[in-house]
Amino acid sequence: MPAFKGTRDPDLYLDWERKVEVIFDCHNYTEVKKVKLAVVEFSDYAASWWKKFSRDRLDNGELPIATWDEMRRVMRKPFVPSHFQRDLQKRLQNLRQGSMFVDDYFKAMDMAMIQANCNEDEEATMARFLNGLNGEISDVVELQQYVDLDKLVELAVKVEKQNKRKQQTSS
Known part of the structure; x- marks a missing residue:
C-alpha cells in the first residue's frame, strides 16, 4: 500500500x-x-x-x-478543493497542441479527460482533438477520411511527419 x-x-x-x-x-x-x-x-x-x-x-x-x-x-x-474539478475542466478546454508533438498532445488531452472525469461521445472527443491541433495539421487532417479517434490521431501524426520532412528538405 x-x-x-x-x-x-x-x-x-x-x-x-x-x-x-x-x-x-x-x-x-x-x-x-x-x-x-x-x-x-x-x-x-x-x-x-x-x-x-x-x-x-x-x-x-x-x-x-x-x-x-x-x-x-x-x-x-x-x-481535493472544490474548485479543483472546475480547474481540470478549464485546463481541458484550453488545452492546445502548441509545441507538443501530436502524440504527446493526444496523451495530454486523454489524461486531462480522465482526470476531469470527462465522458463524452467519440465525435465530441474528435472535435476537441481537432480544435486543439495546430492549424497546419488540422487544416490537412480535416480534408481526409477518418472513422474513429484512433484513425484521426494516426492521420494527424502522419501529417505532422510529412510537414517535418517538407521543412527539412526546404532548409
Missing part, C-alpha cells in the same frame, strides 16, 4: 487514491479491511486528520467509516 501524508495537493491525493484502487482491485478484501489498510498507511497530517475525523464522528454518535467509497468521499473534502 502506498503511504499518504495528507498533502493538500489534489493531484498527489488522487494519484494515491488511484494506486490504492489498483491494489484493492487485485485482492478480495472486505470493505472494512480496505478502510483499515488505507488508514495504516497514513502519516503526518493524514494520520492526525483521520484520528480527529474518526473521533468527531464517534462524539456525534455517527458510525465509523465502513466502506472504501465512503472513505474516498470524506477524504476528498479536505484533500
Whole structure:
C-alpha cells in the first residue's frame, strides 16, 4: 500500500487514491479491511486528520467509516478543493497542441479527460482533438477520411511527419 501524508495537493491525493484502487482491485478484501489498510498507511497530517475525523464522528454518535467509497468521499473534502474539478475542466478546454508533438498532445488531452472525469461521445472527443491541433495539421487532417479517434490521431501524426520532412528538405 502506498503511504499518504495528507498533502493538500489534489493531484498527489488522487494519484494515491488511484494506486490504492489498483491494489484493492487485485485482492478480495472486505470493505472494512480496505478502510483499515488505507488508514495504516497514513502519516503526518493524514494520520492526525483521520484520528480527529474518526473521533468527531464517534462524539456525534455517527458510525465509523465502513466502506472504501465512503472513505474516498470524506477524504476528498479536505484533500481535493472544490474548485479543483472546475480547474481540470478549464485546463481541458484550453488545452492546445502548441509545441507538443501530436502524440504527446493526444496523451495530454486523454489524461486531462480522465482526470476531469470527462465522458463524452467519440465525435465530441474528435472535435476537441481537432480544435486543439495546430492549424497546419488540422487544416490537412480535416480534408481526409477518418472513422474513429484512433484513425484521426494516426492521420494527424502522419501529417505532422510529412510537414517535418517538407521543412527539412526546404532548409
